Amino acid sequence: MQNIALAFPLVALGGAGLNTDGEQSKEETASPFQATALHTVAIIGGKAEVSGNFHVASSPEPGVFIGRCFESATVRIDDMQPVAIEAGRAFLGVVAREAELQYAAGEVTLVLLPRQVLKLADALKAVPFGVSAGPDPALDILVSHAAGLLGRTLPPALALFCESALLGLLAFAAGPGGSAPARGPDGRDALYQEILLDIAANCSRHDFGVSQVAQRHKINVRTLQKMFQQHGVTLKEHLTWSRLQLARSALADPANAGKKVSDIAFEAGFNDIATFNRLFRRSFGRTPSSLRQRDGGS
Template identity: 50%
Template sequence: MGALRVAALELPLIVAGQASESATLAVDQEPPRDIPANASFLATVRNRADIRFPGGTLFLVAAPQRGPIMGETGGSLSTAPDESVDLLITQAQSIVGRDLPPALARACEAGLLALLSVAREREDKGAVDGDPLFRDILADIAANCRQQDYGVAQVAQRYKLNVRTLQKMFQKHGTTIREHITAARLKYAGAALLDPANAGKKVSDIAFEAGFNDIATFNRLFRRTFGRAPSAFRTEANQAAAGVARAEQADIDDIA
């Protein structure tokens, strides 16, 4: 019987995978669960995950979870059918072992991380569907986080809750309201940096538009979330897009 342990170090891991034969997966303190053969799964690993499989192949895609995590403090595992997870596995399998040019490799990486993010957002949605008030507060954060004076006190006032009650609500879901406000601002900033319409804007301008009032804090949080400085993030994305465009044009020229 094969066995594999996946350990989360500084940050929790989001792990997607598929085994060619039935397997069992234990995430953090949860009991082991059966994974059917050729079924995709998605798990949030805060400490460790133990996978046991009788044979065949096991394919995993893992990335650090840099934003807030929904759900209780224990691990989470989903084996529900999800086309975003299936597509993620298929795309990852198609590039394993290939020697890709740097720009194309970065584009592929960005695509895989985007699919993983979509799958993770669906899992988050399932965690909050049974709590309409919490869902409304998350929507309020997404809509208003760009206001620099927006914070815990403003949310509590909007929903007529005391701050402690609001904090407990987020703790129940394994996170904090400050983390969500910051994550929403970073998500906006990341998208704005990739938008060609903002090509002439300074990084600092985008940071202030996203709701940050201190550029040093923004740079530090952005690097922690995206793994690189905002300026490098923008540059690498533009280079990757240009590389894909050149590859597509080369394919067209070859056909012609």
């Protein structure tokens, strides 16, 4: 049996074997799982040869814990009673402090993210702490898409695009009934998700702003702004956040170690380095240079 610990918002894999008496051994065991990090979403998964145990610590903010196991499993969120999960059924957990997954041998896929990332989705604000595992096609598709990203190293723009797609599916799954009819007949939510994907793919462009988004999607600027405000954010704020995520990913990439911070900011869509530095520090609590030094180990 294997015991693996994970932590929000960035995921660190560490394995410790259990001996036949159920006591933790001193020797580390290799993890059977792969990990892929997008921007704020982490994907863990693979084929487990033996049963095992995931322990997830959510710190300092609450997190979201999504997964699916080939065989039946058990999930416990915080101090709540364990919930039995049917084989092959996707589950969604909102974690205040910690979660535990007991899985059997077979394929396991997990998607982890800080709950604060979901501030753009009103439906997710109402999801209580705990775990749910009802049949949900959107959640099932989300996990399948996530499994397809395992082991891949993606360029920052593509990683942001894939993350937006996963978050869109999550917002749909957490909505009323998790089905399209429950979300209104006008297709407005579908358009919103389409716009999010468009922003993820094009936010680094310097000529990409509110008016350009409105023109590309044939929607009135005022209507477009109201659409984002209904999700608790302005379009400009979301566009800035997407650019900051691109820049943060590029700064943490060792391949960019010789590139100036100002060049990375420009490539992410920012025109002014002073503005970029101020927004970056406000969003991530550190300067771009200090983040690069910490992640680079220098």
